[in-house]
Amino acid sequence: MNYLSESPLDVVGLLAAGHHPKAGAIVLFSGEVRDNNLGREVAYLEYEAHASMAAKLIAAIIEEAKQKWPLHIAVAQHRTGKVAVGESAVVVITASPHRSEAYAANRYIIDRVKHEVPIWKCEYFTDGTRKWGGNCNCHDITGDANQHVYEFDEVKK
Secondary structure, eight states: OOSEESSOOOHHHHHHTTOOTTOSEEEEEEEEOOSEETTEEEEEEEEEEOHHHHHHHHHHHHHHHHHHSOOSEEEEEEEOEEEETTSEEEEEEEEESSHHHHHHHHHHHHHHHHHHSSEEEEEEETTSOEEEEESOOHHHHHSOTTOOGGGOSSOOO
């Protein structure tokens, strides 16, 4: 499995490969590049990664998810390079006997990928400025680099 891709992610192809005869539930998460962030207009994103470390960590996260839930399939793939508004930056697919496990495992995988894998994001804004940061911007929302949005009681919008 290629965990990183410089080319646009094949969401349909990844989903097609995510089917399994013992799976009653398949959950697809696609993290899309939106045209705004925290009140600023986004032109595009650019991702850089420490490729070998990122691939090893994503593989380990998927393996840990398989140990926690009865997954028949678990896939995660992240873009690198320039990613346009409307494109998928990351895809996670989980297939399990029931939806509860498929949803929980999918959330576990994406949260860990966003916060632990050595992937860095540069946001390019329409006003010509840019901002480098980690793969998530939780600290911009929560005000604390150690508190993630999914742990934050009241997300400011």
